[in-house]
Amino acid sequence: MANTRDDVVSGALRVLDAFGLEFCSMRRVASELGVQPSALYHHVPDKQTLLALMADRIVAGVEVGDDPAKAAHALREAMLAVRDGADVVATASAFRLGDSRIENELAELTTPDLARTLLLYVFGHTQATQMHRQAAQIGILAEDPDLDASFARGLDLILR
Known part of the structure; x- marks a missing residue:
């Protein structure tokens, strides 16, 4: 088949x-x-197209709705659910590959500059979280129980 x-x-x-x-x-x-x-x-x-399709699949269930903070948390959770998910989605976004639905919807809800800033923050923090968690799994670092709370604090700062 x-x-x-x-x-x-x-x-x-x-x-x-x-x-x-x-x-x-x-x-x-x-x-x-x-x-x-x-x-x-x-x-x-090519591989770039495959990467874009992978990124689209990773974020497919993320709904922006009318709450940018809720959307940011949903995006983070979607990326954290897949090994290196943040790297895949951030790379696709940086090269403008694939679907930019989330950025477009955030831009309509806020402003284009705030939407981009929000996405870059979510990508960066999530990438750092994934790297830290992977390092902790193999014993290189201790678990950091503050990663989720620090994400929420930073998000609050940006949205204020």
Whole structure:
């Protein structure tokens, strides 16, 4: 049975979860799907497109609504739920790959500058949180119980 684009994205997210972004290669994704790497290019033209699709999938359930703080927390939780999720989403955003729905909706709710600042804060804090948690899991650092609270404090400062 032939793979679909959705299968390729799902496979890439499984590779991401197992190996992290640094080792999430087209070759590994193809191996995960049991195909040759060239078969992936029937579904995605390049790794950047795949990265954008992965980012879109990671944030697909995030609703902006009418509360930017709630949206920021939801975005953070969505990225934290996936190994290196913040790196994937932040990279896609920085290179303007994929869906910018969240940024656009935040900009309509606030201002374009505040929306961008908010996203950069969420990306940065979430990336730092993920790195810290990964380091704590392997014993390099002690757990930091203040990461969630510090996120909320910083978010409050930005929104004030």
